[in-house]
Amino acid sequence: MKKEDEAKSRRSFLKKAGLGGLSLASFTGASAHIGDQIAYASQNVNRNSSPSDLKITDLRIAEIGGDVVFRTPIVRIYTNQGIVGHGDVRDGAAKEYALFLKSRLLGENPCNVERLFGIIKQFGHHGRQGGGVSGVEMALWDLAGKAYNVPVYQMLGGKYRDKVRVYCDTTVSKDPVEYANRMQARVDQGYTALKMDIGINLIKDIPGALINGHEADYNPYQHQSTKYNMTKHPFTRIQITEKGVDKLMEYLDVMRSKIGYDIPMGTDHWGHIGVNEAIKLARASERYNLAYMEDVIPWQYTDQWREITESSTTPTQTGEDIYRLEGGFEELIKTRAVDIVHPDPNTAGGILETKRIGDFASKHGIGFMHHHAAGPVSFLGCVHSAAATENFMWLEHHAVDKKDWENLVTGFDGPIVKDGYVTVPEKPGIGVELNEEVVKKYLVKGEKLFAPTPEWDKIRAWDRLWS
Incomplete structure (x- = not known):
């Protein structure tokens, strides 16, 4: 083939490729240099893996x-x-x-x-x-x-959202005003959903607030084989008095007076208390329109959860310690024992299993969130799961105050969390790589x-x- 004919053939080939018209038919009658043409046209194709x-x-x-x-x-x-x-x-x-x-x-x-x-x-x-x-x-x-x-979310069927909404909590204070100020600071940082830890530890030193409190002078656990923190909620027999309930509600009242009612606010860590006390608190909290009360009893007690859920208009939530849909979330969801399920993908079985849980919850009209308290790699893994699940609400961000947390990874454009949202990564896989120098800095002793x-x-x- 003459040089001018060869050049014309190549131009024709590339024109077809650029117009999206490249097919097997394009190679009919092609020259002996077709291998070179293919190599040229496909020079930008990713070859980092077979x-x-x-x-x-x-x-x-x-x-x-x-x-x-x-x-x-x-x-x-x-x-x-x-x-x-x-x-x-x-x-x-x-x-x-x-x-x-x-x-x-x-x-x-x-x-x-x-x-x-x-x-x-x-x-x-x-x-x-x-x-x-x-x-x-x-x-x-x-x-x-x-x-x-391709990004992970694409392998799960695509995404329902370009940005994932996150929620955060903050450090606890026994001063209701200071606690409310700390929550307002989160709003000022751009967060649009919050959570606060509130429970009997805040009132344990107030006389007359608790009956059979775990730090009572007579030490109710001195002859027990397990301590308070290892005793399941129904068996502590701790009761909250009217005075104790009023003191806990003061935290919610001051908080709502500070941040208003536009921001969803959930609560966690109420303490190891039984069903009756949980119902008492759920009803008392109704006036403050909580987004949810989380883990007020162990997740395994499905019937008791349903009793709490049906007793009040305050939404209930559990799930961060549950592994898989089958044998875990399935019964809670099918029986509508809680209003919201809250899997942690790092416990629930990973990214796809968490999406399965969310899809099953959606089928039964149950809300769906993500718990998370580990590193940024799995945090962004959660983002892919959240992006690919239609009924997803909010993802927990537990490292707001950890300055080097985002620096553990590279490859993310700008801050991972901005104005209370995470932009879904478009890079292949989860979307980041480890910053090994920073990882080395935080290796545990001997590792x-x-x-x-x-x-x-x-x-x-x-x-x-x-x-």
Whole structure:
């Protein structure tokens, strides 16, 4: 072919490609230089991964804590193609919950997220014990998104919103006026949804406020095998007097007088009290139009939750310690035992399982929020779950005052949280990478940055649950 004809052929080829008309028909009668033409036209195509050939080669942990975050193990999953994925084990959980899963994952393709979740889900449980499975699941989604060069939310079916609304709480003060001022400061920072910790610890020193209080002079737990904080709510037999209720309502009254009624305000940490006391507080709170009362009793007591919910117009909420839809959230939602479910994706089973919980809640007319108190990697994992779930309300931000929290990651344009919202990441995977220098700064004592873990390479157990 003459040079001028070859140039004409290339121009024709590129014109078709640029107009979106490139197809197999375009190659009919093409010259011997078609390989060069394809290479030129596809020069900007992402080649950092061949997803079908991707294999997991390692899993390691970097555990951080201190002034930047609650103690949190960060998971890193390595592959044969050089890309890595990150997730967080639940704050306060053991890193071994994730390391135990390594031998089940080596050699597998991380893009098979649902199938791998099916292999490891039996090793999670409620509370912090769900942290290993959940953190690994997030790291798998991060890898899959990077392999296919799309954000995680897109792999979940797309997004319902471009920005995710967050809520935050603040430090507690026994002075109602000071406490209200601290909440107003959050509003001044741009937050449009708030939560305050309010409960019997604020009135434990007031004579006549509590009956059988856990710090009474006669020490009701001195001969018990468990202390107050390890005793489930129905069994403490603590009662709140009328005086005690009035003192607690004073905090809500001063708070509402300060911030007004435009801002949704939820409450948490009321104390270990039984159903009757919870109902008493829910009814007393009605005049202050709380967005919800959270975790007033353990989530497992479904019938008691329903009794509280039906006794008052104050909305009820629970869920941060529940693992998975089946065996966890399903009964609470189906029986309408609470008004709002509040999974933490770092316990609930990860990103996809949390979306399943939200979709199931929507089907039954139940509200849906996210709890979160770990690092920014899983926080943004929560953002993808929230973006992809239609009935989502608000995501918890528990690190407002932690100056280096956002600096643990790189690749996010501007502050992660701005004016009370998070812009949904559009970069591949979860959308950020670790800032290893900052991570090193907050490693817990004795911990190394993603040290090798060969002792977890081999399975030493028979995992099948049936005969």
